[in-house]
Amino acid sequence: MPSDAPNEVLTETASIDSHSRASLGLRTVLVTTLVALLAVLMTGLAALPLLRDAELRDQRRQLSQLADAAAASTQTSGPVSDQIQERLIGTLRQEQVSLALITPNGTTPDGLSATTVAPIWTTGKVSSTYSVDGQSYMLEGRLIAQDTALLLIQPTSVSGFGLRELWGRIGMAIVIGGVLAAIAGALLARRVTRPLRALVNAARRLQAGDRNLRLEPEGPVEVAELAVALNQLGDSLATSEARQRDFLLSVSHELRTPMTSIGGYAEALADGVVPAGDVERVASTMLSETHRLDALIADLLDLARLGAVEFPVDIVEVDLRDVALAADEVWSDRCAAEGVDWYCHVPQRPVLVRCDPSRARQIIDNLVANALRVTPAGHPIILQVALDPPVGYLEVRDGGPGLSDSDLEVAFEPAELYSRYRGLRQVGTGVGLALVGRLAERLGGQASAGHAPEGGACFRVSFPPASG
Numbered sequence: 001m002p003s004d005a006p007n008e009v010l011t012e013t014a015s016i017d018s019h020s021r022a023s024l025g026l027r028t029v030l031v032t033t034l035v036a037l038l039a040v041l042m043t044g045l046a047a048l049p050l051l052r053d054a055e056l057r058d059q060r061r062q063l064s065q066l067a068d069a070a071a072a073s074t075q076t077s078g079p080v081s082d083q084i085q086e087r088l089i090g091t092l093r094q095e096q097v098s099l100a101l102i103t104p105n106g107t108t109p110d111g112l113s114a115t116t117v118a119p120i121w122t123t124g125k126v127s128s129t130y131s132v133d134g135q136s137y138m139l140e141g142r143l144i145a146q147d148t149a150l151l152l153i154q155p156t157s158v159s160g161f162g163l164r165e166l167w168g169r170i171g172m173a174i175v176i177g178g179v180l181a182a183i184a185g186a187l188l189a190r191r192v193t194r195p196l197r198a199l200v201n202a203a204r205r206l207q208a209g210d211r212n213l214r215l216e217p218e219g220p221v222e223v224a225e226l227a228v229a230l231n232q233l234g235d236s237l238a239t240s241e242a243r244q245r246d247f248l249l250s251v252s253h254e255l256r257t258p259m260t261s262i263g264g265y266a267e268a269l270a271d272g273v274v275p276a277g278d279v280e281r282v283a284s285t286m287l288s289e290t291h292r293l294d295a296l297i298a299d300l301l302d303l304a305r306l307g308a309v310e311f312p313v314d315i316v317e318v319d320l321r322d323v324a325l326a327a328d329e330v331w332s333d334r335c336a337a338e339g340v341d342w343y344c345h346v347p348q349r350p351v352l353v354r355c356d357p358s359r360a361r362q363i364i365d366n367l368v369a370n371a372l373r374v375t376p377a378g379h380p381i382i383l384q385v386a387l388d389p390p391v392g393y394l395e396v397r398d399g400g401p402g403l404s405d406s407d408l409e410v411a412f413e414p415a416e417l418y419s420r421y422r423g424l425r426q427v428g429t430g431v432g433l434a435l436v437g438r439l440a441e442r443l444g445g446q447a448s449a450g451h452a453p454e455g456g457a458c459f460r461v462s463f464p465p466a467s468g
Contacts, residue, residue, distance in 0.1 A: 026189075030185070031185065032181045032182070032184055032185030032188065033178050033181040033182045033185055035181065036177040036178060036180065036181030037174055037177060037178050037181070039177070040173045040174045040177040041174060056156060059138065059154070059156065059158070060127070060138055060140075062095070063095075063097065063138050063140045063152055063154050064127065064140050066088070066091065066092065066095070066097060066140070066152055067125075067140035067141065067142050067150070067152045068142065069088055070088055070092075070099065070142070070150055070152065071142035071143075071144050071150055073088055074144045074150065092152070095154060095158060096154060096155060096158045097152050097153065097154045098152070098153040098154070099150065099151070099152060099153075100150075100151040100153065101148055101149070101150055101151070102117065102148075102149050102151060103147050103148060103149075104121055104147060109151065109153060110132065111130060111131075111132030111133075111137075112130060112139065112151075112153075113130075116128050116130055116139065117139075117141055117149070117151065120141045120142075120143055120149045121143070121149070124142070124143040125140075125141060125142050125143065126139065126140070126141040127139070127140055127141075129156070135155060135157070136155070136156040136157075137153050137154065137155055137156065138153070138154050138155075138156055139151065139152070139153055140152045195218050195223045195224075195227070196223060198215065198227075199215070199223070199226055199227060199230060202215050202227075202230050203230065206230070206233065206234055206237065210234075211234055211237055211238040211241070212234075213230075213231070213234050214231060214234075215227040215228075215230055215231055259293065261285065261286070261289045262286050262289050262290060262293075265282045265285060265286050266286070268282070269282065313356050313359060313442055313443065314356045314358075315354055315355060315356055315443070315444070316354070316355075316356070316357070317352055317353075317354060317466045317467075318352070318353055318354070318355050318356075318357045318360065318466075319350045319351060319352055320346075320351040320352075320353055320360065320385045320392050320393075320394055320463070321346040321347070321350065321351055321385055322357075323357055323360045323361050323364065323385075323394070324344060324346050324364065324383055324384075324385045324394060325344070325346065326361065327344075327361060327364045327365065327368070327383065328342075328344040328383065331365075331368050331372075331381075331383070332344070334372065335372060335381055338372060338377060339377030339378060340372060340375050340376075340377060340378075340379060340380070340381055341378070341379065341380040341381070341399075342380075342381055342383075343380060343381070343382045343383070344382075344383045344384075345382065345383070345384040345385070345386075346384075346385045347385065347386060347387065349387070351385050351386065351387045351392040352392065352465070352466035353391070353392040353463035353464060353465060353466055354444070354463065354464045354465070354466055354467070355443045355444075355445065355463045355464075356443060359439055359442075359443060360394070360443070360463070362435075362439065363394070363436050363439055363440065363461055364383065364394060364396070366432035366433070366435055366436050367396035367432070367433075367436060367459050367461075368381060368383065368396055369432060370432050370433060370459075371396055371397075371398035371400065371456070371457070372398075374398065374400035374401060374456070375398045375399055375400040375456065376399075376400070379398070379399030379400065379454070379455075379456070380397075380398070380399045380454055381396070381397070381398045381399070382395075382396070382397045382398075382452075382454065383395075383396055384396075384397070388462070389465075390465040391445075391462045391463060391464065391465055392462070392463055392465065393460050393461060393462040393463065394460070394461055395458060395459065395460045395461075396458075396459050397452035397453070397454055397456065397457070397458045397459075398452060398454065398456035398457060399452075399454040399455050399456045400455075400456035400457065401456065402451060402452070402455060402456045402457050403417075403449065403451070403457045407420065407449075408449045408450060408451075411433055411449035411457075411459075412433050412434055412436065412437030412438075412447060412449070413434065414431065414434040417433070433459075436459070436461065440461045440462075443463060444463070444464045445461055445462050445463040445464065446461070446462050447459065447460070447461045448460050448461075448462075
């Protein structure tokens with residue numbers, strides 16, 4: 001069962017990815033279609049009052065022309081005039097126009113007040129609108145005699161362009177717009193999802209361990225940027241895995257060296273080939289190698305645990321001079337045994353910082369051990385404590401071969417310097433410097449690497465100032 005679990009996870013992931021791709025395409029089609037339908041509908045609703053106003057104006061113009069024609073026909077006589085009047089009456093009936101004659105003191109049609117038609121007696125015409133029982137009517141009047149006026153009345157509901165026809169055309173536009181939008185949405189979804197499918201496949205290849213993957217950025221800008229990010233991720237994974245391999249190689253080498261020494265001496269002791277006078281020296285060597293092995297394992301454990309919450313750190317107010325002077329007592333003798341000149345510089349005034357004194361000592365020990373490994377006899381190693389307001393710092397400089405500018409950028413990466421200088425000069429595993437960098441961050445400080453005036457490398461670790 002455990003062996004099938006990863007396959008089940010991959011299958012489930014693939015199913016989710018396929019569903020997501022289909023969902024994205026469907027949603028794109030639905031959104032574009034909905035937007036098109038809403039656009040057509042809103043355009044129709046916005047155009048409706050404009051069309052209605054235009055329709056009423058046209059109706060008013062036609063009614064005014066009929067009124068002029070009716071007034072003119074009453075002022076002529078003869079056979080031609082009779083024919084015109086018959087045609088006019090037919091047109092009025094067809095257009096549902098009512099005709100009325102009024103006098104100044106006479107009655108007006110139902111719902112029409114005398115005030116509304118009063119202007120006709122002074123201007124010779126009237127054009128107005130009035131309502132009766134919720135129905136609107138258009139009024140056109142013409143003066144045909146000194147005491148007689150002709151009125152044409154037509155309901156505003158009579159028009160040449162009905163609402164039913166208008167909504168029919170809007171519905172047709174909605175159908176056509178929806179179909180076109182669905183087609184456009186499908187094309188857009190295909191254009192978007194095609195590079196996304198390629199990105200999903202690329203992510204799976206990265207998961208499977210393919211680090212030579214290269215994607216061609218295509219599609220929308222955001223999708224192209226994602227392809228570039230995946231390429232960078234592949235490069236970063238390849239670099240990280242290469243560093244891990246180098247780190248394991250260097251650690252394996254460092255572990256094998258003392259273990260080989262201990263194993264060889266132990267075998268010699270077991271076989272009884274070690275002279276009695278050399279037993280103490282052999283035991284001392286084995287003990288020294290054991291301590292070296294123990295220190296390396298402790299550093300590896302600390303490096304692995306630094307990211308964990310339970311990593312013990314006791315932050316207190318510390319005078320860095322005390323930490324440096326305690327280290328001076330140990331490293332002065334060890335440097336003298338190697339023929340290396342040792343110097344410890346501390347200021348007269350206290351250098352108060354907030355840190356864990358035991359971890360600060362661990363930082364010093366790792367930096368000095370790293371310097372002693374590469375510094376030839378007769379060259380110096382300097383431990384200095386100073387105050388660069390407001391922070392205090394400790395610094396370890398050496399007279400060894402030093403580091404290049406590119407080395408300084410990766411000095412605290414595990415095994416990076418080991419992989420660069422393996423076989424060229426004495427190098428360690430890179431665990432010590434990596435531990436220094438992580439410890440400095442955990443203590444709230446900062447580690448940096450540079451060039452020492454003594455010709456070698458300079459490593460500085462700064463700490464937050466003590467409060468008050």
